[in-house]
Amino acid sequence: MSRSITIIGFALLISAMAGLEFAARRGISGIPTVGQWLGYLMRSRAGRALVLLGWWWLGWHYFAR
């Protein structure tokens, strides 16, 4: 697999998620925004802890390494 195909794959997936967020904010057919589905996952204490841990891991992964 070539490097450009890999990059195009990531770009397509990220664009798709940006499109989903845009559609959600336009109120299209029940698609939740990132904030809404994260809020839903964070209703429980365990879900809240896992999401916050994931946020911290991202910071560690990209800024401390």
Add this chain to the structure above:
Amino acid sequence: MTTGEAPDRWPRSSGRPARDTLIVLALAGYAWVASAAAPFSGRALVSVLVPGAALGVIACGWPPERIPAPGRLDVTGFSYWAICIAATLEWEASAFRSGSHPWHPSLTQLIGPLIQPHPVRSGAFLVWLLAGWALVRR
């Protein structure tokens, strides 16, 4: 929307714009200093540990007013997100599985060079800090 709520705006205003501006400026200053730390250094580790610990303390000890979570999610609507996230994880996993060669880089290998310039890195750090605050309010 089937979630029953209007999409929220981000970042949300607290109704005190002067205080909000000061907080963002302080966070931007922290991001500027923290993102100057050399990778794999103790200072870099501390610079991400401090916000993590601070948000942990705030979330447990002095939780801010939370934004109400939706009572339920539309399964079809959420499935689009789930498919995209699963596909991204699979694409990333396939890069690791093949050894993250230059011809099949992982997302980390692609993003790393993009956030190397200090202004970009500090901007990304600030976004990370603001995202953490947004999560604590959820």
